[in-house]
């Protein structure tokens with residue numbers, strides 16, 4: 001895997017990074033746009049509007065996209081509003097309140113592990129009425145990564161074994177759970193599950209993952225912009 005092209009990166013310095021009220025203000029705006037974008041995604045995959053309406057909306061969306069002007073984040077650049085690793089990731093496709101792709105999942109530490117709560121929509125559907133298996137894997141992979149961070153070892157997935165026991169319903173509050181089951185040098189073994197919030201004791205999906213904490217030299221190569 002190639003490292004991000006450092007020569008293309010224009011990162012803000014610590015001095016220009018928004019803080020305090022300015023940071024809150026920016027994050028609220030990002031969250032508001034993310035919320036509306038998710039509503040648009042939901043409306044897009046539900047609509048039965050005729051072609052002329054779809055063309056009109058397409059033109060409107062193209063005009064809106066054109067308003068997002070100015071400097072654009074390049075590959076590998078950590079957004080000014082983020083804390084990497086382990087803090088806010090405003091555009092994470094799983095937890096990011098600014099991401100149109102994210103449910104977004106709310107993450108809370110619990111005594112014996114870490115819990116994620118979210119509701120997936122029709123945009124995340126695989127079989128009609130049920131969640132796409134890849135989405136379930138994405139939720140678990142992310143939360144299992146958080147479990148590693150919480151254990152003090154930020155790490156990357158090297159193996160993720162999924163078991164799909166029963167279909168996961170869309171439009172239903174879900175409870176995702178992950179906990180570290182063991183460590184061996186830089187390897188962290190993590191287990192995870194997805195259930196409904198209503199009956200979390202029934203595991204619809206379970207996963208076993210192996211995560212590896214990259215050594216410092218590898219970390220610098222992979223993430224040259226990490227503070």
Ligand SMILES: CCCCCCCCCCCCCCCC(=O)SCCNC(=O)CCNC(=O)[C@H](O)C(C)(C)COP(=O)(O)OP(=O)(O)OC[C@H]1O[C@@H](n2cnc3c(N)ncnc32)[C@H](O)[C@@H]1OP(=O)(O)O
Nearest residue numbers: 085141142145154155156157158159210212214215219226
């Ligand atoms: C600032 C710090 C940042 C740090 C990091 C933060 C990341 C914060 C992400 C946030 C977001 C989260 C999101 C969710 C988590 C993703 O989605 S991560 C993205 C998906 N994963 C990847 O892209 C990882 C790709 N893999 C790699 O780049 C490299 O394998 C790694 C992870 C850098 C490790 O490379 P390495 O340091 O050279 O490790 P290597 O020596 O090959 O293996 C170490 C050990 O693991 C074992 N191993 C390797 N592969 C496997 C495997 N498939 N199965 C079993 N064992 C294996 C090896 O056998 C070895 O064991 P020992 O021989 O030592 O007993």
